[in-house]
Amino acid sequence: MSLLSKKISELRERTQQAQQGGGDKAIAKQIAMGKLPARERIRKLLDQGTFYEYDLFIQHDAREFGMEKKDLAGDGVVIGTGKINGQPIAVYAQDFTVAGGSLGSMHARKITKIMDYALKMRIPLIGINDSGGARIQEGVNSLAGYGEIFFRNTLNSGVIPQISVILGPCAGGAVYSPALTDYVFVVDKISKMFITGPEVIKSVLGEEIDMESLGGARVHCETTGNAHFFAESEDECFKQIKTLLSYLPANNQTPAEEKKPAQPLKKYSIVKTVPADPTEPYDVRNVIKALVDDSEFFEVQELWAKNIVIGYGRMEGRTVGFIANQPLYLAGVLDCDSSDKAARFIRFCDAFNIPIVTLEDMPGYLPGIDQEHAGVIRHGAKLLYAYSEATVPKITVILRKAYGGGYIAMNSRHLRADFVFAWPTAEIAVMGPQGAANIIFRKEITEAEKPEEMRKLKVKEYKEKFANPYVAASKGYIDSVINPADTRKFILQSLDISQHKTAGIPKKKHGIPPF
Amino acid sequence: MAGDKSKLIEKNPQSQQLESEENELHTLGEISDAVEVSLPASSKKKFRVSEEGYEYKTYLTKKFLERKPWKAPDPYKVVSHIPGSVIEVFVKPGQKVKKGEKMMVYEAMKMMNVITSPMDGIIKEVNVKVGEILPKGALLITFKK
Numbered sequence: 122m123s124l125l126s127k128k129i130s131e132l133r134e135r136t137q138q139a140q141q142g143g144g145d146k147a148i149a150k151q152i153a154m155g156k157l158p159a160r161e162r163i164r165k166l167l168d169q170g171t172f173y174e175y176d177l178f179i180q181h182d183a184r185e186f187g188m189e190k191k192d193l194a195g196d197g198v199v200i201g202t203g204k205i206n207g208q209p210i211a212v213y214a215q216d217f218t219v220a221g222g223s224l225g226s227m228h229a230r231k232i233t234k235i236m237d238y239a240l241k242m243r244i245p246l247i248g249i250n251d252s253g254g255a256r257i258q259e260g261v262n263s264l265a266g267y268g269e270i271f272f273r274n275t276l277n278s279g280v281i282p283q284i285s286v287i288l289g290p291c292a293g294g295a296v297y298s299p300a301l302t303d304y305v306f307v308v309d310k311i312s313k314m315f316i317t318g319p320e321v322i323k324s325v326l327g328e329e330i331d332m333e334s335l336g337g338a339r340v341h342c343e344t345t346g347n348a349h350f351f352a353e354s355e356d357e358c359f360k361q362i363k364t365l366l367s368y369l370p371a372n373n374q375t376p377a378e379e380k381k382p383a384q385p386l387k388k389y390s391i392v393k394t395v396p397a398d399p400t401e402p403y404d405v406r407n408v409i410k411a412l413v414d415d416s417e418f419f420e421v422q423e424l425w426a427k428n429i430v431i432g433y434g435r436m437e438g439r440t441v442g443f444i445a446n447q448p449l450y451l452a453g454v455l456d457c458d459s460s461d462k463a464a465r466f467i468r469f470c471d472a473f474n475i476p477i478v479t480l481e482d483m484p485g486y487l488p489g490i491d492q493e494h495a496g497v498i499r500h501g502a503k504l505l506y507a508y509s510e511a512t513v514p515k516i517t518v519i520l521r522k523a524y525g526g527g528y529i530a531m532n533s534r535h536l537r538a539d540f541v542f543a544w545p546t547a548e549i550a551v552m553g554p555q556g557a558a559n560i561i562f563r564k565e566i567t568e569a570e571k572p573e574e575m576r577k578l579k580v581k582e583y584k585e586k587f588a589n590p591y592v593a594a595s596k597g598y599i600d601s602v603i604n605p606a607d608t609r610k611f612i613l614q615s616l617d618i619s620q621h622k623t624a625g626i627p628k629k630k631h632g633i634p635p636f
Numbered sequence: 637m638a639g640d641k642s643k644l645i646e647k648n649p650q651s652q653q654l655e656s657e658e659n660e661l662h663t664l665g666e667i668s669d670a671v672e673v674s675l676p677a678s679s680k681k682k683f684r685v686s687e688e689g690y691e692y693k694t695y696l697t698k699k700f701l702e703r704k705p706w707k708a709p710d711p712y713k714v715v716s717h718i719p720g721s722v723i724e725v726f727v728k729p730g731q732k733v734k735k736g737e738k739m740m741v742y743e744a745m746k747m748m749n750v751i752t753s754p755m756d757g758i759i760k761e762v763n764v765k766v767g768e769i770l771p772k773g774a775l776l777i778t779f780k781k
Contacts, residue, residue: 330706400748451718452747484745489719489772522746553746 139177139194143218151218156289156311157355159199159216162249166359167212172203176234181227186258193219196228197252200235202244206367208378211239214249217289221253224295228256229266236273243372245282247362250299251289267294274301279472282369284362287312287338287348288355296347303469304365304421305348307338308358312348314341339424346425346458364419368433368440370473377475382438386416391605395482397546399521402448405430405480408520409443412436412478412609418443421466426458427451431466433475437613442470445480446531448521454487455527457500464503464634471511476616479532482520484553486527501530502635509536510632514619516612519543519590519599525552534598539622540615541599542608543590549599550592554584712779714754720744721769727777731759739777751776 122130140160142148148158157165163172181188181196197219202211213235215222232248239246255263277283278301285299286306290313299305299314307314315336322328322335334340341348350365352358370377389411394403410416413434420432427450432443444463446453470477486492486501508515508530516539517532528549532538543549551557559566562579569575586592590602603611626632723741727733733753740751761778764770 328705334706334708400743400746402747402749448747452745452749454718454745484747487718487745491772 136177142194142216143220147218154311156217156251158218159214159249159251162288162355162359163199163201163203163212163214165356166247166249166362167203167205167210168207172201172212174199174201176200176231179227179231181225181259183225183256183259183262185260188258191220193225195219196225196231197222198228198231200231202235202238202242205363206378208366208371209242209244210247210366211235211242211244212247212249215252215289217251217253220256222251222289223253223256224263224266225256225259226262226266229263229269232266233269233273236270236277239281240273240277243281243374245284245366245369245371246277246302247284247286248298248302249286249288250291250295251287252295253290254293254295264294267297270298271301274298278303279373279468281372282366282473284365286358286362287314288358289313292316292318292336300347304350305341306350306352306358306362307341307348308352308355309338311355312338312341314347342422342424344425346422346462349422351424365433368419368435370440370475373473377440377473379438380414380435383414383435385411385413385609389416391608395520395544395546395605399546399548402452404449405445405447405453405482405520408480409434409445412612413441413443414438422462426456426462428453428456429459429463431463436609436616439616440475441616442466442475442477443480444477444532446483448482451487453483453522454485455483455501455504455530456487456492457495457497460497460500460504460530464507467504467507467511471507471513474513476514476516476619477511477532478612479515479517479538480520481517481523481528481531483524483527483531484522485525499635501526504530505536506632506634508532508538510626510634512622512624512626514616514622515539516615516619517541518603518608518612519547519549520605521546521548522553523547523549537624539619540611542601542603542611543593543599544605544608545590545602546605547590547593547602548588549590550587554580554588557587558583711754712757712760712781713775714739714751714777714779716742716744716770716772716774716776718744718749719769719771720749722764722766722776723748725762725764725766727759727762729759729761733757733759742776755779 142158151158177195179196181193183189195216197216198213199216200213202209204210213232236246255267274283283302284304284306285302287299288308288311291299292313292315296314296316313332313336319330319332319335322330338348338351342351350358350361352361368377389407391408391411394407394411396403406418406420409418409430413436418432418434420430422431428447430443430445430447434441434443444466467477486497515532515537519542523531529535534541558576558580561583566572566575566579590599593599594602601611721743723743725740727739733739735753735756737753738750739753742749742751758780759777760780763775763778
């Protein structure tokens with residue numbers, strides 16, 4: 122055997138040894154929990170044969186509590202680069218089979234290294250989280266590691282898309298990396314996220330709850346809004362990630378890849394979807410499907426704050442972000458959660474130069490003590506802030522109701538929408554006919570011989586005078602009243618016109634949104 | 637040991653000076669091995685402090701004291717998710733319904749919302765009447781278990 126081949130076989134041995142992770146027993150345990158090993162996850166997520174791993178031979182440097190005798194393969198995390206949909210990405214995956222994926226200083230250094238690569242190369246970053254938390258034996262060094270990760274998440278924000286995939290526990294401080302990233306993917310029964318677990322909650326407060334109800338995948342998709350995509354299995358989750366990435370650009374300087382333009386499917390008809398009677402609900406997603414190429418709409422945060430719909434579609438092959446009030450849930454009102462949901466989405470689209478199309482049909486902000494006390498003023502303001510600040514092409518179509526503060530908030534002309542269209546069914550007014558008539562005609566109604574009949578008469582009068590698009594049109598607040606069947610045509614033309622849109626905000630260090 | 641500590645806290649002169657219940661000094665511990673400790677009677681609140689964990693003397697906020705304990709949602713109860721009024725009820729006690737079947741029209745925010753059955757099951761009770769104006773979280777329909 123030549124010296125070279127000896128060296129090469131030594132490399133092969135070392136590589137094999139390191140790639141075993143926590144060994145057969147730990148891997149079997151991982152699989153028994155319904156989870157895949159870290160490298161297997163990366164292999165499934167990335168295009169075949171595109172993954173290149175770095176820092177395989179990293180050793181931890183802990184010297185306390187007997188750690189000096191322990192060998193932890195790759196220090197419990199796999200990092201590298203590869204491709205998804207043919208586009209370069211950077212990835213890390215925590216390896217639960219190695220010391221429970223616990224985060225020590227070298228483990229963190231590997232993660233921050235790949236984060237720095239992603240930023241320098243301007244490519245999306247995907248982090249697969251599966252970790253028991255801080256490595257206690259490494260003390261404050263592991264906290265330092267988390268801090269270094271969070272700092273980079275913040276610096277990378279708005280420059281490259283950052284995606285977190287929760288495929289195991291992610292508890293305590295560790296949750297703040299996903300929380301700082303743009304999109305969080307969870308899998309039923311596998312993902313667990315919380316700051317303090319059920320045991321601590323029980324011992325401190327005496328409140329009992331199981332782990333799934335506290336921080337399971339469903340809870341984060343339906344209740345907290347911390348997660349964006351819910352999957353039944355890891356495979357489904359990987360598919361969702363690939364689909365999301367297909368809509369996104371690699372960074373804030375390049376556009377997303379264009380697809381071949383296509384027509385919406387014939388089975389989605391705008392005219393058949395939206396009832397003219399403003400009290401009849403409908404699924405606004407069917408309107409979006411009637412507008413986008415191939416009727417393909419990829420919804421974000423489908424299960425949380427369902428009264429507003431956000432997500433991606435393509436028009437003439439280019440990515441467009443959609444925001445639509447959803448009359449099917451809570452009458453499509455704006456409230457704390459829906460404002461938060463839409464505001465963050467707008468900021469993502471604006472940061473990555475994705476045009477925004479807003480479909481408006483909402484009766485206003487949700488009245489209620491719980492909403493007021495939950496701070497609907499502050500949360501609602503986020504929506505105004507995000508729309509006003511966004512400089513990407515902004516197009517609004519008012520389908521039916523556009524009342525009060527909600528009319529202003531939903532990308533109105535006054536927040537610098539580029540194009541505002543209204544259907545003939547639009548009702549644009551300061552408030553609904555019932556309430557408005559009661560205030561404006563209070564005297565006439567109370568002094569009438571038959572107040573109830575007078576009220577009905579005055580409501581009708583108000584409806585005819587104001588609950589239509591023509592008052593707003595007469596002031597130039599909307600550009601055109603359009604035939605609903607022409608909506609796609611009008612949006613496409615507006616997008617085409619806005620391709621070289623130049624708009625700016627005053628020079629500043631940064632604004633101060635009402636977080 | 638935890639007992640000793642809690643006694644110290646109870647005797648804390650500062651906490652006795654404070655009159656309002658809301659401004660009472662409390663202790664909050666952390667980590668497991670909890671021992672239940674009664675705090676000053678005036679507070680009517682019990683908190684657990686830990687055997688070994690740190691103890692903090694702290695004021696509790698009004699929001700914290702008034703928080704509602706978490707309850708697992710009962711799948712057999714359908715509740716209103718928005719304030720509104722009952723327009724029409726399609727189901728009766730004892731009736732079998734399929735998942736997705738129309739049960740009620742509930743008007744809220746200028747919209748006629750159709751409330752559909754969350755499961756295949758039998759209606760035990762209709763808890764509301766047509767015309768009733770309801771807050772959020774009101775019990776509408778109960779299913780048989």
